Amino acid sequence: MKRTVYIAALAAFVAGSATLTQAKTLRMAYDADPVSLDIHEQLSGGTLQLSHMICDPLVRWNNDHGFDSRLASKWERLDDTTVRFTLRDGVKHHSGNPMTADDVIWTFNRLKNSPDFKGIFTPFKEMKKADGNAVDVVTDGPFPLVLHNATYIFPLDSKFYEGKDGRGRDKAEIVKHGDSFASTNISCTGPFTVASREQGVKVSFKRNPNYWDSNSPGNVKEIVFTPIKEAPTRVAALLSGDVDFIAPVPPTDLERVRSGDGTELVTKTGTRIITLQLNQERVAAFKDPKVRLAIVHAINNEGIVQKIMKGFGTSAAQMSPKGYLGYNDALKPRYDLAKAKALMKEAGHEAGMTVSMMCPNNRYVNDAKICEAAAAMLSKINIKVDLTTMPKAQYWPKFDERAADIMMIGWHSDTEDSANFYEFLAMTPNKDTGKGQYNSGNYSNARVDEMTMKSLKMTDDAARSKVLQDVEKILHDEAAFVPLHWQDLAWAARKGTKIEPVVNVMNFPYLGDLVME
């Protein structure tokens, strides 16, 4: 008996030292830790970052805006409304249960019931089991974004969530604001498991010893994740060597991290567009496209990127960032003060006006400073701006009320597709369909509405791209909103922690593949 234990231990030791010779511990700090271990509870960057650490999606984004195979080994479109995903064989969940088509379908149905995720999956009618370890996704009508949405399907271990927990509650239940089994326990297929978690203080992850992806170069055996809320402290922790990897890096410290002896900075052009919206219902003058164009021409967004963002952004003339189907190469930022003044004169508003403006002060990078600059720029065309800034918690209710004439909104497309921008920011607001939910300007153009909806039924990328780019052109020409910039992303690490290959514009680093020297 003793002998067998000894041999087993020895075997484990030998096996362990063979595969994990360079096993490393990664100490990392983000600005916040995940709210829950239930990856279907809240649709947020934090949840997706966690999802990619402990689970795997069917497919995932690569840095060329394409898809890489994960738990789906291949996929093919069967007809206009059906896409078949063939699942990888021999994948096991953390609990040891095999990952099956039933797990994928169970996960899909759970997503359809999650208040946060159901919106993304509305066009998906159902998911059916197919022959040979595969599932069929059926959409109601042709739908171009099946793969985009498949990046949100991280198959969970359905057997693990069967039945009731010790307090008689359904283990699979999604509970928003309360304690649930799923919010503190998770089993799926990913590279790491949660070893311990003290919320708001520390999460420890351990490498999944049975991880299916034997090609992964990742050699991180343990992760110690600490949320560090204050940006200067986070940067100090990296510079002093207390942590190996941090994100986000504030613009004021980019240079220090870049030029630091032991540190390295990685930045990427982000996909979050920052805009100002001009409320046509509150201010009659904003109904006139000339006034809106004058405002767009008066705001030097390139200057904002250089001076306030310290180059940490890309000035924009449209919503879609480069790489998206809707990105229209012809549209360029158009700061021109003389033209802005001329437009105001043409519109009969040479004398100017007084308007109110509201911005958050802790939501986007330098949000309040950007608004102060924009207000100063507008004063040059005699628009006097009465600016109020506030924390995001108070800002969103104000935004819902449409409480000011000009409001700031930043948007990242959940589907990584252009149509999502138009659906939320540019379509005519409609309480029933939920379209235009964040269009506080009340901009409305039937063609934009129609073309956006049409684009969501087109499966031919080339034709679709044309439609989406035309929408950008209309929004641009009519100055539907004031484009500012796409916010960059930045990560920083100690030298030897090779983060460059694993970070991406979606901002969910694939830490399973991280190599540390």
Add this chain to the structure above:
Amino acid sequence: MKAADFISFLLRRGVQALVVMFVISLIGFSIQGNLGDPLRELVGQSVSEAERNALRDRMGLNDPFFVQYSRFLGNAVQGDLGNSYFFKRPALDVILDKFPATFELVLAATLIIIGLSVPLGIYTAINPHSWITSIVMAVSIVGISIPVFLTAIFAIYIFSVQLGWMPSFGRGDTVELPWGWDSGFLTLDGLHHLILPSIALSSIMLPLFIRLIRGEMMEVLQSEYVRFAWAKGLSKRRIWYVHALKNTLIPVISLGGVKIGTLIAYTILTETVFQWPGMGFLFLEAVNRVDTPLIIAYIIVVGLIFVVTNTLVDLIYTLVNPTVKMVGSGS
């Protein structure tokens, strides 16, 4: 002091504490609408208004103020202050979990304050013209005018980043004591992590205490009985350290006790900068997330701490200065 007096004193204080906490809860509850919409922090941005409203209904947030408050009071008298939205656990448990971290930080800062302010205060009072006095007074003026978070960031920059002597954040290793008390006092790593935060926290009160003790001491040194003691030919030491010091400390204790209480308020900034996992940091996070049950529970707990510290100060005051009768014990 008679036992009956003592009990009646404690009873009065108990009633006072209840009134204070009731008023705090009412104020906390009535301002919660201005803190923002908790739903925004609980759901993703693209979730529809209808979906959010359904959730608000389920959480009882759409009920009228009076209904919500009476429900809160009903639960509160049973010791249930509601569940934190973020931690998904009873708010009181979350706070009590973080209490040891804050308590140890405040205790360490208090020890630094007492350990430095008493000798420095006395020295500067006895030797008003010494060059050390000039330096101490100059530094204390600077110290009193620099905000805590600035001191903290400078300390991190110099001692962690440049010199690499100190850890930049967190509490380090802790040891679990009985009753779930997580102590950082018992490990070297924990003590190491404690140095910068406790110095930063003490930096705001230390100059104040030095000046307070110095002022009181100088005043006492001018008083009749000290002059009489000189005339009587008592030794310097006896006059300074026994007769003068004793009377110096009486007002220092009463004011100091209250000031130490306000240190708790400064922990909010210090803990945030050092990512110290205590109550103050928790509170600021709760405000950012509009975690209303946690916010209200925090202010009630802190209100209670204030009442308790003040009671203790009054008790000590009576012990040190027998001429003062216990507040509330009648005449």
